[in-house]
Amino acid sequence: MSVITPLKTAAEQALSAQFAAAKAELPGALTVRKLREDAFAGFEAKGLPHRRLETWRYTDLRSLLREAAPLAGAAAVTTGVHGRLAALKLDGARLVLIDGVFVPELSTLEGLPEGLEVHSLADALVSGREDIARVLSGPGVASDDSGLMLNTALMRDGVFIEIAAGIELAQPVAIVSLASGDAERAIFHRSVVLAGEGVKATIVEISEGAGRAASQINGAIVFETGDESDVQHVRLVTRHVPETVQVQSLLATVGAQAKFESFALVCNAGTLRQQYFVRYAGEHTEIGLRGVNLLGGTEHSDVTLVMDHEVPNGTSREMFKSIIGGEGTGVFQGKVIVRQHAQKTDGSMKSNALLLNDGATMFNKPELEIFADDVVCGHGATVAQIDGEQLFYLMARGLPRAQAEALVLQAFAGEAVEFVQDEALRDLVMAEVEAWLGAREASSVVSAV
């Protein structure tokens, strides 16, 4: 293949101009400024991710982003925002980002449990912390991604959460990120969760649209969890304007004998790319990444993950369920790397998709890259339609077709949802799944089985 150096698109040119104009006012001490400069130089060299890059082959951001929206500068707290916040039923601490900017007034910062410290990312960036560059960079396997580089260069705010060693949080901590505007904006935010040894915590990340305009969102969350910690991450991406284009990156470095689990529900999210970069920093660690994608219309959901088994005795479980209707497109690209010394790795990766009608598309690419011989690694990928026999069984018992389908789909999604440990959260996720299925049933789009 010849080396292609394409002309810069309008969006890429606009981003360069935006970075040049904004870099002075974007928060950050000297180290951070250097980090931003380097990241942007990296991004400029690569350009927006496009389909000729293997890791972005099914999500061509270059053609999706025809124009770069103006950068969101400040939080616009609208009635829509208040409405959404009032409707959200969540226990525990709530940290609110509006258009990527942390808004303490809307957050519950008082009465935070002992050992839990919350700052805005902007504060952390200017604080001159010594570990900031390391924390922001995350696992090595993430260093090459130009979507993430753009986030590093332009991140404005987010939250910086520190949980002291040994602390067990009884209630989840929620980061609620709303895109509020009535005009198109580009939102760059990043949050960091540092969990010390033995921490037990649940972090909820909600990304919703609360305005009329589509947004271009580039969000990232970084986890660094200590030995023997047990951290669960639950993400909900929903209620976005269909034209929204989003990249959500998750970077995790997990200590020894620890547990880290992430679950993501995606429905009504427009075009979304979720990417996971996970590194095992210690042995005997269990990591699980799971998710449910509910797609309709012309929605597009891309899940791309890289599990880097650097050390022996790691366990990884990935399970993603996609239900795709309309002209929706689902993408799953999983890559499990087992390095030469990572003996006794136990990996299992699964992607299952149900296509509800013609026009729906699923791309699966579950990849294994293995250099150690004493491992058990497997992956499975299926694409099919709703099982006619299951439908028949239910309909023979008097359920109308639409309801029978909803039930089958609910069970299909449920297999992944049940990994959400917190009961209230699990109910919340399941309620969203049911609402989506209900809406589908109401519009009586019945699949052409």
Place this chain on the structure above:
Amino acid sequence: MAAVQETIDQVKSIDVTEYKYGFVTELEVEKPAKGLTEDTVRYISARKNEPEWMLEWRLDAFRRWKTMTEPAWSRVQYPPIDYQDLYYYAAPKKGASPKSLDEVDPAILETYKKLGIPLSEQEILAGVAPENRVAVDAVFDSVSVVTTFKKELAQAGVIFCSISEAIQEHPELVKKYLATVVPVTDNYFATLNSAVFTDGSFVYIPKGVRCPMELSTYFRINEQNTGQFERTLIIAEEGSYVSYLEGCTAPKRDENQLHAAVVELIALDDAEIKYSTVQNWFPGDAEGKGGIYNFVTKRGDCRGKRSKISWTQVETGSAITWKYPSCILRGDGSRGEFYSIAVSNGAQQVDSGTKMIHLGKNTTSKIIAKGIAAGKSDSTYRGMVSAHRKATGARNFTNCDSLLIGDQCGAHTIPYIEAKTATAIFEHEATTSKIGEDQMFYCQQRGLSEEEAVALIVNGFVKEVLQQLPMEFAVEAQKLITISLEGSVG
């Protein structure tokens, strides 16, 4: 069953780890100057006495090739190939297009005898039941030296000859089908092949004919610094059937040699082609010195309704293998199959797999790929299954397993599964594991040595694929696997 027995004996005689086909035949050969220019292309075409249209076709390919760059996406590493430091044509002085075996250089006959390939029809006939006979096209460096059983095949209407001969004698068929499955500009190596291909086999099975015997081509690279560029074209007309086997070996040499072949299969309505390969090119030594670069484009087109193409391959040789035998399932109800065992040892690198492109309605495909990596080798399965929007009812089952022996090797799986129709059912599963300790214990407890136990378990692991091979090859392949793995335990 003398032929089979002969194969067994032949395999028995190669009982050590060493590559036994590594001998060199001393021959007088004619070859043009090293390097690749338009003149080389003209030289090859002139040597083959080709018609004008063929030369133009080659030159066109050559001009396109010059504008292309070598692909780098595969998971293999090798120093850059100097395409100007190769011979593109090498033919034994005696023996090019012989009328009968008597005209073939005895040294070549001796070579094939050593390799266990029967070239004399009388020899084969002795005591062989007619259905067990195998017709052989023997390709030595750049030329086909002999094709057996031509007359008998012709009686059935089957054309089996070298591609050079087909260009002379059946230009209408060649013109109609050549490069319709693998276009000239398909990829870098296919374009190179189009410009400089020297020989290979041509098979045409007429309507409704079941080919009376197995067809087989045996490729041998002998000369130093020579690239082998073979081209095979198989056409199965409506309702016909053919089983084709391919074998290949090369001498042990210190330098790397390039083998860039193109194989095209065309199956029309209700036709079936079974294509089996036992690839045993010289793999290089344990440190990766020498060996063949096997960069091959193989593709089958199920053009007709209910047609079927089945690829079976056993890959044990080559320093680098880069090949993806594929099926384009164009006809409604057509079927593609791919069975593969790739065994790599020493410093071998394998990047192989398949593509199943579902275009027609109710098309089905099955992929069984087993990779075994030992020593310092790397084995990658790369495959694609895709269903077009109109390919309703497409069905695929893929199973790829890898077995690692030792901690210096790598096994990778890169499957692409693309479904654009809701009625497609695609299943893919893959596992990577090490031979179970309990399995080893069980075998050793019953008195098998460690190596025997490994061989037994490995053979069990690859059985699914071996069962698909024609009997004669299955025995040979089974033996090959044990050979390739010897010395890898401990």
